[in-house]
Amino acid sequence: MVEINQHIQDINQGDPDDNHPINRSLLQRAIGRRGKSRLCGNLAQFERHVESVETGKKHPLSCRVCGEQCYSICGLCNKPLHFFPNRGKNLGKNCFLEYHNDSFFGLAVEDCKVMNKRKSDWVPLSLAKKKVQKRHIDFLMGEPK
Ligand SMILES: [Zn+2]
Ligand SMILES: [Zn+2]
Numbered sequence: 036m037v038e039i040n041q042h043i044q045d046i047n048q049g050d051p052d053d054n055h056p057i058n059r060s061l062l063q064r065a066i067g068r069r070g071k072s073r074l075c076g077n078l079a080q081f082e083r084h085v086e087s088v089e090t091g092k093k094h095p096l097s098c099r100v101c102g103e104q105c106y107s108i109c110g111l112c113n114k115p116l117h118f119f120p121n122r123g124k125n126l127g128k129n130c131f132l133e134y135h136n137d138s139f140f141g142l143a144v145e146d147c148k149v150m151n152k153r154k155s156d157w158v159p160l161s162l163a164k165k166k167v168q169k170r171h172i173d174f175l176m177g178e179p180k
Contacts, residue, residue, distance in 0.1 A: 081135055087111040088118050088131070099145040100130035102157060109134070114145070137176065138169035 066074050087110030095104035096115030103125055107118040117128035133139040140146065142165065147154045 084109050084111045084131075084135055090118055097144075098125075098128075098130050100134050100143040101125075101128065101159065102144040102154070103128075105130070107131070138172045139165070140168075140172060142168055 066072050088107060089110055090107040092106040092108065092115075095106060096108065097103075098105040098117050099114045100116060103117070105115050105117045105120070105125065105128075107120070108115050109118075109131060112134075114134070116134050117125050117130035119127055119129060119131070121127075130143075134143055134145075141150050142160055144154060144157050147157055
């Protein structure tokens with residue numbers, strides 16, 4: 036009974052349990068500088084997309100990020116995307132990850148429309164171009180650089 040009351044109290048306070056080994060400062064230290072940290076933000080949403088992946092499709096589809104042939108889709112988005120293929124000329128491509136990454140928005144083949152570009156003008160992206168886009172998206176999201 037005491038335990039239950041304690042639990043209810045925790046919920047009411049909306050505050051994490053004081054006895055939890057992970058407190059705010061420990062978490063902040065683990066996050067440290069983004070970019071070097073093991074922790075990459077809350078990926079719960081991304082996890083749902085990963086869980087919906089279907090690989091080994093029989094017929095080739097056009098990847099929504101790079102336009103090349105691929106054999107996997109994100110079930111949640113219902114979009115063909117390279118999911119780290121383990122063979123072929125697109126070996127290891129991470130289009131799935133890029134497609135779901137905020138800071139990549141605007142750079143996929145599929146984004147040509149919102150970017151007012153022609154699909155035929157799309158070229159594989161340089162690291163510099165990705166960085167510029169990330170900075171722009173971060174700015175729009177109001178996140179520190
Ligand atoms: Zn691709
Ligand atoms: Zn998805």
